[in-house]
Amino acid sequence: MRNTKQKTAIKEILERGGHLSAEEIYVLIKNKMKIDISTIYRNLNMMAENSEVEKITNPEGVAIYHIKSEHHGHLICRSCNAIFEIPCDLCEQLHTLSKDMSFVDTEHVVNIYGYCRNCKGEK
Amino acid sequence: MRNTKQKTAIKEILERGGHLSAEEIYVLIKNKMKIDISTIYRNLNMMAENSEVEKITNPEGVAIYHIKSEHHGHLICRSCNAIFEIPCDLCEQLHTLSKDMSFVDTEHVVNIYGYCRNCKGEK
């Protein structure tokens, strides 16, 4: 895997810690250098295969990327689409559940949907 | 919301208890009657708004529909894409977590990815 400035730019943005779509990353980078969104997808998918980043799907079906970190859950705001991380103390329980179903678990996702502190009033 | 045979057919299929994409529902119905896939999408989206069915997104980003039931989690097989339900005893904990973040939770999703009993050998 070769180093390019596009690749570096994508990593830098993700290392700020956000949860971003390819489109959002694209907008942030294209002001500063020439880049195509297909390059972003290609790099993100590679990084996901290398387990450098994690790919989740938001309620609208759009892929969201963020650097891989400790097991955690997501709070997803139905109003502004913000995603917050929450610590996940449930790993053991989920692993046990899987074993009960003779299922080999490689990963789990805990998503809580609702309204964040800023959007509470709206519904 | 008016009754039509297309609507009835969609409901009947979902009431068998599966987790299906619009395409899969379409294939099952079109052998028996004239139906267009847009009709299926329109009906599923209506039912989702009425909270009759639940809409989740599989790892490939495809919408999957199933009748709304007790809170539960999903075991999702990365090999054959089968989805199994698991009882969810975690509701209270998730609700507490949300409150700690001053987040108003309306719903949560617990997805465990891995390999089901049939596909275990493959990875």
Next chain:
DNA sequence: TTGCCTGCAAACGCTTTGCATGTTG
């Protein structure tokens, strides 16, 4: 210099939408 990476453009798959027609209540 070699071969991986990029930009560009086109294709792809899932989902939605506009419109004329058919069906329900």
Next chain:
DNA sequence: CAACATGCAAAGCGTTTGCAGGCAA
């Protein structure tokens, strides 16, 4: 009869892919 649901076709959107040229090693 009026309102709504349907089929059809086309558009929309996020994502992927083929290809020729460019750049890193």
